[in-house]
Amino acid sequence: MAENIGEKLKNYRTAPFDSRFPNTNQTRNCYQNYLDFHRCNKALSAKDQDVAPCDWYKKVYQSLCPISWVEKWDEQKENGSFAGKI
Amino acid sequence: MAYPSMLGFQDATSPIMEELLHFHDHAMIIVTLISSFVFYTITMMVITKLTYKSMLDSQEMEMVWTALPALILTMVALPSLRILYLMDELNFPNLTVKAVGHQWYWSYEYTDFEQLNFDSYMIPTQDLTPGQFRLLDTDNRMVVPVNSPIRVMVTADDVLHSWATPSLGIKLDAVPGRLNQTALMTSRPGVFYGQCSEICGANHSFMPIVVESIPLDHFEYWTHSMLNNA
Numbered sequence: 001m002a003e004n005i006g007e008k009l010k011n012y013r014t015a016p017f018d019s020r021f022p023n024t025n026q027t028r029n030c031y032q033n034y035l036d037f038h039r040c041n042k043a044l045s046a047k048d049q050d051v052a053p054c055d056w057y058k059k060v061y062q063s064l065c066p067i068s069w070v071e072k073w074d075e076q077k078e079n080g081s082f083a084g085k086i
Numbered sequence: 087m088a089y090p091s092m093l094g095f096q097d098a099t100s101p102i103m104e105e106l107l108h109f110h111d112h113a114m115i116i117v118t119l120i121s122s123f124v125f126y127t128i129t130m131m132v133i134t135k136l137t138y139k140s141m142l143d144s145q146e147m148e149m150v151w152t153a154l155p156a157l158i159l160t161m162v163a164l165p166s167l168r169i170l171y172l173m174d175e176l177n178f179p180n181l182t183v184k185a186v187g188h189q190w191y192w193s194y195e196y197t198d199f200e201q202l203n204f205d206s207y208m209i210p211t212q213d214l215t216p217g218q219f220r221l222l223d224t225d226n227r228m229v230v231p232v233n234s235p236i237r238v239m240v241t242a243d244d245v246l247h248s249w250a251t252p253s254l255g256i257k258l259d260a261v262p263g264r265l266n267q268t269a270l271m272t273s274r275p276g277v278f279y280g281q282c283s284e285i286c287g288a289n290h291s292f293m294p295i296v297v298e299s300i301p302l303d304h305f306e307y308w309t310h311s312m313l314n315n316a
Contacts, residue, residue: 026267027264062197
């Protein structure tokens with residue numbers, strides 16, 4: 001899986017269909033990928049592993065999430081007021 | 087696009103809208119036939135000079151006017167459900183565009199690779215150049231590659247708006263804090279207009295939507311020029 005991540009990232013076009021979020025409301029899809037990126041970074045850096053696989057989540061949330069939402073969440077993270085569990 | 091004294095739908099630009107057009111034709115024929123038949127029957131009953139004083143019941147008649155409407159309703163329902171499920175098909179998009187509604191303009195974000203985003207304001211009437219459409223044209227258009235499945239995500243920054251393009255058969259509410267997704271595919275190149283479809287304040291009628299569909303290589307050139315000019 002880790003070997004393929006480079007290939008997946010190279011061939012990335014846009015966020016693929018995610019069967020966890022099959023309906024019109026994709027709010028959770030965007031939010032979940034944002035959380036997963038930061039959780040992945042945190043988990044892999046704690047084990048001193050390469051964080052490259054986490055880039056997948058970053059690409060997906062950048063595709064899906066409005067820029068203003070991402071900026072707001074990044075700011076909250078820096079302030080320590082981000083509500084999500086990372 | 088829309089024109090004065092228009093009676094029908096705008097020309098379809100996406101496969102789904104084509105299906106909806108044909109379904110509407112089908113349903114309209116059925117409705118017209120039923121209405122003409124009822125109107126004729128009532129008229130004949132009212133103006134006739136004949137009377138039949140021993141009318142009781144008729145089982146056969148009851149059977150016919152129950153079974154026939156059931157059949158007609160099935161003939162309407164089956165194509166309708168077919169289109170409903172067609173709209174729900176997975177479309178495996180090549181591109182994601184976000185349309186964000188503000189008071190009173192739309193902004194479009196293309197963030198799959200670079201962070202391209204820009205605002206799209208209506209051109210004020212006094213600034214129109216010859217050939218531009220009043221209350222419909224904008225300074226920047228949402229440009230998409232033709233014949234390509236695209237994911238459009240609609241949201242809003244402040245109050246409710248609605249992103250609508252009749253030619254593509256799309257209308258999707260823009261709700262603050264919510265991200266609504268729809269599939270878009272333009273079958274032909276061109277420029278397609280729409281208007282905000284949810285009351286959002288003083289200039290609700292003055293925040294139109296323009297989608298421009300062009301070949302893929304021109305689209306790549308457009309993204310480069312937009313990024314360089316930003």
